[in-house]
Amino acid sequence: MKPLLFGFMLASLLLGCASAKKNVQRTTDSVFASPFYDQQFTGVLILDAGTKDTLYARNSEKYFTPASNTKIFTLFAALQFLPDKIPALKYVTQNDTLYVEGTGDPSFLHPHFMDSTALNFLHGHRNISLHLDNFVENRYGPGWAWGDYQYYYQPERTAFPLYGNVVTLHNSESVKVVPTYLYDKVVPIDYTLRRELDRNLFYFGKTRKDTLEIPFKTDTTLIKTLLEDVLGKKLSLADRMPAGEKNVLYSLPSDSLYRRMMHKSDNMIAEQLLILASSTLSDTLDGGKVRDSVLSNQLADLEQPPRWVDGSGLSRYNLFTPESMVQVLSKLHEQVPEQRLFDIFPAGGVSGTLEDWYPGNPDPYIYAKTGTLGNVHCVSGYLVTNSGKTLIFSFMNNHYRHQSSEIKKRMQLIFETIRDTY
Incomplete structure (x- = not known):
């Protein structure tokens, strides 16, 4: 190719990119110029994944309440520590007894998962002793709403979860x-509470036709009893695991947990993934150690280190x-192949928490995690733009008093303009 022609083509390409970038900035600025945004706090950063060029920034260095966007950090942490299959149990065999810890x-x-790997393994042993004291965090995360103990999205955190807790x-x-086993703990009446605060007494009216999930209050005795019930045999409790190297039983593919966490915004899985990751560091289960390790090592280069206190964003x-x-x-995006990564994230108009928003025309163009709390x-x-470019973005809205659907409509307008023009 002649130098003159190459130079002309390069200049045209650069001018086209500059024009597209200005169009993105102009359109986005016009949306934010509306009085709609006067009484709320909004931050945006949009980056070209290929060139690392910033297409748009607004309050991008300021701190926001992220809600379930926190699960993006949890996903990153899990991918750093967990293997391709989930470590289901740690165990030691001594004489005729299998010692197990979660x-x-x-x-x-x-x-949801219907995985029988761990259950079949335990069925194969006559004498089983459980060590259930290796989890050192509180059952609830710091700053969780105490009144939400009865709702499906706030189960307790444990070393040995059963039935999703x-x-x-x-x-x-x-x-x-x-x-x-908990059948006798269900009272068939309509009541303002779903469960008593301090005990496993549940309320479920006879006329209800929906399926209801209510967190149960966990303790060592209940975990042991539930396992005995499903295994059909008595178990014992151990104060500690025997000395010696512990074996690890692996179960289902890790990606199946990641997809469930991201698509359904499953708080229980998010919290337990950090605990699960800590099992690869030591025998003491502590999600805080994983957060600290990731921030001190893999994410030590963050320009604004976060305050990161839980796995779910509750x-x-x-x-x-x-x-x-x-x-x-x-x-x-650099560490995980794009096809696998996009499969883990919900797709706009297709799956998970994005099923009803940001539809493609016809193919999905948004692969992202939502995060929602009151006024967040x-x-x-x-x-993914029509020209085939992959962009990376974060769009955070805090302290608004509008309907969240109005927030989403304006974001969708910005996203579609970027998709069609950049």
């Missing part, structure tokens, strides 16, 4: 209860900037 695996007896209730010809103590979100999303709505992830 790793925090949230999939054991979980109705919830009781599942459904009316057909009679009340169906899973786990069945806590309003969490504080993240759009820039730190984009930095982590960029690292994920954030979306962070990846946008």
